[in-house]
Amino acid sequence: MKEEKKKYWKSIVLFSLFFICFIIRGCSPSKDIHQIERDKDQEFDKGSGIYFSSISEKKTMDLAKLCKVWGVVKYYHPEVISGDVNWDYELFRVMPYILEEDSDVNLILYEWVHSLDSKTLFGDIDQQYQFPEDYIQLSPSTDWCKDEKYLGKDLSLELSSLLDSNISERENAYVSFKDDSPYPFMENENSYPSMKFDDTGYRLLSLFRYWNIIEYYYPYKAVIGEDWDQVLLEFIPKFIHGSDYESYLLTIAELTTRIHDSHAYLMGKNGNVISNYFGMYRIPVNFVEIDNQIVISKIIYKCGLEIGDIVLKVGDKDIDEILENRRKYISQSREDTGSLLFLDLFRTHEKNTDVTVIRKGKTIDVNVKGSQKDINVGVDTKSQEIEDGKIYYINAGLLKKGEIDKIMKKWWNTKGLIVDLRNYPSSPLTYELVKYLIPYEKEFVRMSFPNRAKPGEFYYLDPFVSGKPKETNNEILDDEVYKGKLVILINEHTISQGEFATMSLRNTENSIVLGRPSAGADGDVRLFTLPGNIRSTISGFGVYYPDKKPTQRIGVQPDIYMVPTIEGVREGRDEFIERAIEIIKESF
Template sequence: MKEEKKKYWKSIALCSLFFIYFIIWGCSSTKDIHQIGRNKDQEFDNGSGIYLSSITEKEIMDLAKLCKVWGVVKYYHPEVISGEVNWDYELFRVMPYILEENSDVNSILYEWIHFLDSKNDFGDIDQQYQFSEDSIQLSPSTDWCKDEKYLGKNLSLELSSLLDTNISERENAYVSFKDDSPYPFMENENSYPSIKFDDTGYKLLGLFRYWNIIEYYYPYKDVIGEDWDQVLLEFIPKFIHGSDYESYLLTIAELTTRIHDSHAYVVDKDGDYISKYFGKYRIPINFIEVDNQIVISKIIHKCGLELGDIVLKVGDKDIDEILENRRKYISQSREDTGSLFFLDLFRIHEKNTDVTVIRKGKTIDVNVKGSQKDINVHVDTKSQEMEDGKIYYINAGLLKNGEIEEIMKKWWNTKGLIVDLRNYPSSPIAYKLAEYLMSAEKEFVRMSFPNRSVPGEFYYFDPFVSGKPKESNNEILDDEVYKGKLVILINEHTISQGETTTMSLRNTPNSIVLGRPSAGANGDVRPFTLPGNIKSTISGFGMYYPDKKPTQRIGIQPDIYMNPTIEGIREGRDEFIERAIEIIKESS
């Protein structure tokens, strides 16, 4: 390991259109010889020194350019990747010059980057991380680096050369990889828990960090349905305005909704979801949206509401106003999905409130009692035999490890199975159950992972298969598979592993998927931290059908679409299970 050295920047001049940093190197002391250079830089530990209360259009455009340049250098430059440079603090060093009146931003940025030391030779990409064109799921959005009209010739050449660094060893990078794992880790980001929330520099750092994580490490950037550059321009003034913690936190939450990902959560500095800002009490019910109406579908605790009530108002706010407010701060892949959305639509600040509903055709006001207890909005029906043992119902959300094997051995000769994936699977069954249902392995999902050598590029991995392997350990005869009908139940609560499980099981020859489209949020959740010790998450890798068709924001589509009826809800019936039973009976 090479001797590590201490490095810090000092700005000594800004003449006409240029400013230059000198890099001063010193030998490391014995006690911090193993400390990377990034952690030795403590100049801005007590604040960035940058405070703005208003901003001009030119400053917005200049800061947006700074964000984009800062991001590409963060993930591509050898010195930053090595951990020798505190790239957060470099942002605070250059930002005041960018904000000066009549500043030549392109020249400033060129000098800033040009004087970064680069001891690493740029080389060819490792063969391991070089993928054919048809294996690329997503390419980096870095064409702007070659735009001399936008950046000027010098800065454009400087950035363009960085795109060929092809560095695969990223142990100390802001986004790192462990051994041969394809999963990105963002644990090297500093959380800065003690920042002041009137500090413009740190607030913009939060925006810039989030924006560039999505720009380079979000597999679904191509389907978010937003112009990501325009989102940056829109949010720069939003992050500048407001001088307290709550406004900063809520602005971050609003930003996360622009990627339209139900895996995107926001957790505040105290470890609480953004939820608490909507009220500390919940009305303990679940709801379903039917024909653009919010209908009470489950009473979790007695509170005054009844099954089938159509909600018009909560307190003095129309339900449409509340929906709009929640969607401003809770990210959803589809407008009818998102676990926090279901838990937080009916949050209230006072324990009791009036709720206006339509009940059996009459509009009434009900005084409703809220609760601080955790609530479970999922399906409670236990796995059980039905129709005198001719059908077996499996609630995937209530399974124990190893239970699926016991179920299949005991109910092998039934006429049909109902697999309910409206709950998140408590035990993985995408592979184990498929062994009993399919006589041979079959492709069911393809994933995409970030290319560690090329930030912004995602590549397709070989398709995953499920079904009975050639060498099976099942006690059931190798030439047999389950012969009955399989009905898979899904709805907007079917998310992530539930969606993957549906993709696997629907390959069963005698199967049908019944219900409503799934959440459209899949891919292992990757967490990261923003300044102020605020945490967020995203879907970290892509999930696709074997033919590369997407599922994100689309959801798994049922073969038979159905809505429950308000009458059925009032009577406490599960019409999804009832319809599944009918389908099995009709098939026998």
């Protein structure tokens, strides 16, 4: 039965692996018509009643403790999981007592948690959710619950007992699961669209909600490179200090950067991404970073800049200052990547802006015209034959459904294939192309998912495979696989599905991965809301190599590292494709 469950889950994963929530601007959590008990609690619908603008170091630490206790109870206590308690509003009820100058915080928290109805019997964990030690990718960070010095004996015992609740049925929980799907859903969170942005209680609720989602439902918590407890202490004063929408949104944006995940997008109350803060206009160009210089690589609309221009300033700000500002609010798995960074580096508030560039060795100022049209940062070279039909180039971002089969039948006898994954794939190559390249099914990736019965724990599924299926009706595949050289092109724009496809394709025996490291953000995107109808996303499950080596924040590493040259950019050459052709011709 357990093996059947695993197979079912894997089919679910394959079906929805590459669904990207941030694309669907109109996405909003669906609500069950049935009203559960917590929805009947309306005491704080018009505001938390908690307002203050400064806080002492002692009270910051007390609020951090409140956040952690609130979080573990939120995800482990049976009464909260059942939907009988509005745990957001319970936060507002207890917070004023915590904020009192000489309050006994541990006693207040103990009495608060102890007052909840714990009649629901805790049980042994369902065998389905018990995993061998070598299947555990991430364990809960809940040892602090057993620290009597930190919590006091009574509160420590109360919280420690919760850790054995082992509840797998979570339909009404703040994080739920559908049927046997391993995916977590956060649609039961209230978005509070009428929030007043000077309401300190609601601002702190936003921080507490985000912090605990990362604490318990983020697969990459161990590699964010931050002390997550210290991040909480740092951001409590930041969330308290602001009093308007802009300060609130930007503080959340800054918080998202601390998980270092290029899947972490932020959308404001009107559905607009954080990008609009940087300006409504974009300079319609693409750029590439070469030797720590921003070099214009493509002119999308005529604007005054030229290919090969090295950008020094936009308006009165140095390009390094602009980069630092963008990175403060745009999350990146790696500092040299991040799709929003590429889209928003050249955002401006004015349609016409002076840009200082180095052009042909001279420093000049150019009055540049911005645009409100969408900008595509991808490679637009069409799939085509090269070298008199000896090589075929595939642009993964321009593929149409069913085109892979047609390409492989027509170009079966070529000496080499170039697969360009510098674009986001428009068609899944992971399995469709690889069945022509690898003569048998071969492991290429492992994934990890949250244990629904034990928040904070993530477990590995068995490895996924790609390659020639054991049984096939495809006449080309009956006796052989493609024999030519395979060169896979990647760079900092290769993200998510592109990284997943690269991991599969590079299993081909006669393959080379060429370019720069990929973005280091893989795993299906999970969407959740924060108070004020703010929406954010994170990578929702872990993606690893079969030997469990990580990809997050590291990226897929090329076999041959390559950086374009400024000369090549100025001449309009695609040096990646040129080098790929050379590699294939060397194998003739």
